[in-house]
Amino acid sequence: MRMLTKLPFMVFICDTGGSRFTGGTVLASPGLQGVTRPVRAVPYRQDRRRTMSMETLGRELAARLVLTRPLVCLDLETTGLRLDHDRIVQIAAAKIFPDGRVTTWSSLVNPEQPIPTAATAIHGISDAIASCAPTLAQLAPIVATLLFGCDLAGYNVERFDRRMLAAEFRRLGLEDPTVGARIIDVYTIFVRQEPRSLEAALRFYSVPEQANRRAHEANSDVEATVAVLLAQLKTYEDVPTSVGDLHDWLCPIDPNRLDPDGKLVWSENVATVAFGAQAGTSLADLAANDRGYLEWILR
Numbered sequence: 001m002r003m004l005t006k007l008p009f010m011v012f013i014c015d016t017g018g019s020r021f022t023g024g025t026v027l028a029s030p031g032l033q034g035v036t037r038p039v040r041a042v043p044y045r046q047d048r049r050r051t052m053s054m055e056t057l058g059r060e061l062a063a064r065l066v067l068t069r070p071l072v073c074l075d076l077e078t079t080g081l082r083l084d085h086d087r088i089v090q091i092a093a094a095k096i097f098p099d100g101r102v103t104t105w106s107s108l109v110n111p112e113q114p115i116p117t118a119a120t121a122i123h124g125i126s127d128a129i130a131s132c133a134p135t136l137a138q139l140a141p142i143v144a145t146l147l148f149g150c151d152l153a154g155y156n157v158e159r160f161d162r163r164m165l166a167a168e169f170r171r172l173g174l175e176d177p178t179v180g181a182r183i184i185d186v187y188t189i190f191v192r193q194e195p196r197s198l199e200a201a202l203r204f205y206s207v208p209e210q211a212n213r214r215a216h217e218a219n220s221d222v223e224a225t226v227a228v229l230l231a232q233l234k235t236y237e238d239v240p241t242s243v244g245d246l247h248d249w250l251c252p253i254d255p256n257r258l259d260p261d262g263k264l265v266w267s268e269n270v271a272t273v274a275f276g277a278q279a280g281t282s283l284a285d286l287a288a289n290d291r292g293y294l295e296w297i298l299r
Contacts, residue, residue, distance in 0.1 A: 054094050054104055055102050062098060067097070067098040070096060070097050070151070071153055074093050074147075074153070074161055075093075076091055077122075077125060078164060079113065081279065082267060082272065083279075087168065088136055089119075089130050091105075093146055105142075108129065108133035109135065109136050109139060110131060110133045110134060111130060115130060136168055136172065137172055143177060144174070146177075151183070152181040152184070153185075162178050162181075198224055202224055202228060207227045270284070273286065273297065
């Protein structure tokens with residue numbers, strides 16, 4: 001791997017027919033000229049408000065969470081959810097050191113394939129915007145150095161971001177840069193600490209306390225459920241108000257579904273797993289690389 005050297009942070013703005021998107025890099029390799037390929041450079045101070053906020057957050061986090069090595073909070077934006085097909089279009093990271101110092105890094109990424117309009121609608125990154133960005137092959141040494149010897153944090157990072165990054169590095173013939181990292185998934189903490197129980201729903205919707213309410217007693221739970229449904233219909237004006245429409249809204253039928261449970265779907269004319277750790281993986285890839293998992297699915 002090439003030796004990396006620190007360069008002054010440079011924000012770049014890509015002007016594409018009225019659209020503006022900002023990104024940048026903290027590190028660059030001498031052998032990778034034009035890594036950021038800025039369309040128009042602007043001073044670092046343009047991004048300072050966000051960085052100052054991260055500095056405060058980093059100090060507070062390091063005071064509450066024992067860090068024995070840097071913790072990198074990572075987020076990816078992609079062309080889709082399939083690990084075997086989709087590509088990264090943006091990477092952002094904040095490295096928090098045990099003493100509370102923070103460094104931030106972000107860059108657009110040219111996926112070298114069309115970005116679906118559905119994906120652009122979510123993250124705002126179009127083909128025109130991504131075309132002026134470096135490829136992941138150019139950024140890989142930077143990303144690897146950023147993550148080396150660090151732990152990893154993110155929202156749903158274990159289920160998606162880490163797996164997508166590892167898949168991208170495999171395609172480049174490179175080692176997964178997150179190997180050995182301990183994972184802090186903020187989504188998992190949220191789900192475990194804020195359960196979506198009937199009791200939680202009663203509190204959230206401020207349903208008046210029922211007389212003689214007993215959790216997990218069937219008659220009491222039925223009354224509580226009706227009370228929550230009524231509160232939801234009163235709270236959300238955009239929720240359908242007929243049983244048929246509400247059913248269709250809650251239980252949409254995916255025309256690409258291959259089985260009654262929706263665990264297998266057609267994705268771009270490829271039979272693909274739609275659940276669990278192998279979500280986004282084609283059945284053909286499973287047959288070649290993890291036949292035991294495929295046999296388990298088909299039982």
